[in-house]
Structure formats: structure tokens, C-alpha cells
Amino acid sequence: MNADAPPAPPRTLIAGVGNIFLGDDGFGVEAVRRLGEHPLPGHVEVVDAGVRGVHLAYQMLDGYHTVLLVDACARGGAPGTVHLLDATDPGPGPDPAAPRPTAIDGHHMTPDSVLALLDTLSAGTGDSRPQRVLVVGCEPADLDEGIGLSEPVAAAVDEAVRLILRLVGGAEPAADDTRPPTGATHQ
Helix, strand or coil, X not given: CCCCXXXXXXXXXXXXXXXXXXXXXXXXXXXXXXXXXXXXXXXXXXXXXXXXXHHHHHHHCCCCCEEEEEEECCCCCCCCCEEEEECCCCCCXXXXXCCCCCCCCCCCCXXXXXXXXXXXXXXXXXXXXXXXXXXXXXXXXXXXXXXXXXXXXXXXXXXXXXXHXXXXXXCCXXXXXXXXXXXXXXX
């Protein structure tokens, strides 16, 4: 090992979260699929977590400095609006040192429930949660059963990919990259 070599950059995990069988809930999965078409720095790992929230919570304890969760998230905006949320601070509870009870439903684990489970797992294992947790979310239009993103959410995927690339220092797509969305849309 070269003593003059710069230290390795902190590890980053980007996880697409969501259920592709519930319309716009598949936003995170489609965004990380599309992100895989771009070169990323070596310290960045991209995974399609889908509905495997318990697995994702354990993976987040694997020494990552930063975790970006990509998911549909309703915040009251117009469908297709991309949000960047800082979820680093788990928030105060009755006793911040005590694990919070977490309902585990493998098919309905939102980023909030993954983070709550993360706190429980880190308290139980002694492992540390990531120093920084961000959520790149998109306002959904349709969460009914069906495969494919609605038109406004499909159109927001490229915006989310550009945001993620800026956050992790990857190469951004050219401004004239006007490829049509690849996901099917609901009529």
C-alpha cells in the first residue's frame, strides 16, 4: 500500500425502493435501472431493493457513509415533482437510545419504516447507521395495481437521475438527452 495514496472516498449506496406492480410506486426501481446506464464513481453502489426493506436495512449497516433512497413519496405536490429530503436524523422519540418498535411487512416498507428498522437493527447489533441518508422522491400520480409509471412520473425519472448524479459526482447526461421514458404508462 502506498503511504502517499489519497484515502478512498467514503462508500455510497443508492437504493431504488418500490413495488413495480403498483404503478408509480415503481419509480425508485426505474430510476436506479436508468442510473445504471451512466458511469458512476467506484465508491458508489447501486441496488434495486424493490420491496426488500428488511434486507435493505441490514445492507445500510454495511459501512456506508451515505445512502440515497429513491422512491415515490407523496408530499402534496404535483405528480412528477422530484423532492430531495434529508433523512439523516432519525428524529427524537421518547428515548432516542431505545429501539423503536417496527412493524415488518415485506411488501409495504416505506423509507420511513426502513429507517425505523435501521435504528432497531443498529441498536441491537452495535453497527452504525450511515452518517448521511437522503431520499430522492417523486410525487406519484397513480398507485393502483398495474405495471408502468404514469406520464408525469415517467417524465421525472431523468430529472431524478440527473439529481443523483450531481449528488454522487457521476457524469451527468447531456442536456439534449431527450430519450422517451422506457416504462409503460397507464391510460
